[in-house]
Amino acid sequence: MTGRLNLVVLGKQGAGKGTQSQLLCSTYSLAHISTGDILRAAVAAGTELGNEVKSVLDAGQLVSDELVTQLVVDRFKEKDALRGGVLDGFPRTLAQAQALEKILGPNGITLVINIDLPDELVLERLSSRRVCQECGTTYKDTDPSAISGTCENCGGDVIQRSDDTPEAITQRLEVFRHDTLPLLAFYQARDLLVTVNGDQSVEDVQRAIHSLLVERGVR
Numbered sequence: 001m002t003g004r005l006n007l008v009v010l011g012k013q014g015a016g017k018g019t020q021s022q023l024l025c026s027t028y029s030l031a032h033i034s035t036g037d038i039l040r041a042a043v044a045a046g047t048e049l050g051n052e053v054k055s056v057l058d059a060g061q062l063v064s065d066e067l068v069t070q071l072v073v074d075r076f077k078e079k080d081a082l083r084g085g086v087l088d089g090f091p092r093t094l095a096q097a098q099a100l101e102k103i104l105g106p107n108g109i110t111l112v113i114n115i116d117l118p119d120e121l122v123l124e125r126l127s128s129r130r131v132c133q134e135c136g137t138t139y140k141d142t143d144p145s146a147i148s149g150t151c152e153n154c155g156g157d158v159i160q161r162s163d164d165t166p167e168a169i170t171q172r173l174e175v176f177r178h179d180t181l182p183l184l185a186f187y188q189a190r191d192l193l194v195t196v197n198g199d200q201s202v203e204d205v206q207r208a209i210h211s212l213l214v215e216r217g218v219r
């Protein structure tokens with residue numbers, strides 16, 4: 001897969017991974033590879049996979065490395081991933097990071113972007129987060145689309161995610177600390193890691209990421 005552009009976006013839930021991943025995908029014509037979106041779609045559709053993982057998602061725990069890795073392998077085979085992809089929410093464990101190296105081959109990852117946000121802000125953001133079930137656009141609970149329950153972009157239903165409860169948020173922060181934080185050192189050692197302050201406007205985070213990509217020769 002060398003020659004393609006593959007970006008990994010890391011960060012706690014609510015740091016802005018989904019928003020920035022979508023922006024990167026449209027700027028560079030890449031596939032948005034969000035394991036969370038794939039799993040939620042399966043739950044909503046009531047597929048066998050969805051029924052299997054629903055309680056794990058609701059509890060804020062991780063589904064198995066094998067299962068998500070297979071989802072990513074399959075997703076990379078889709079046509080829109082020809083130029084590469086933006087990985088949003090994968091890898092989340094060292095085993096997944098090692099599996100990704102195997103999937104993409106040597107030098108397969110262009111850059112790993114860590115969006116940093118303190119826990120207090122994560123809690124604040126997630127408690128007031130509302131999401132369009134159709135297109136994934138996120139809103140604050142005070143936004144008109146959240147109040148009306150209808151997405152201003154696509155007309156889809158705007159809901160609160162079932163894992164954006166205080167209990168599940170706390171659990172997901174713990175999972176992040178325990179399972180995902182070690183990935184920063186893993187990618188730092190490979191000279192692939194850059195960190196961006198997530199406590200800024202969407203546009204400022206986007207600009208910061210863009211500058212880092214330009215510095216690395218990505219245009």
Ligand code: AMP
Nearest residue numbers: 035036057060061062063068089090092
């Ligand atoms: P996200 O939308 O990325 O916050 O993911 C929502 C939920 O999906 C997580 O809390 C996990 O239960 C599950 N999930 C998503 N990606 C992964 C992954 N890479 N490994 C394990 N579980 C995942």
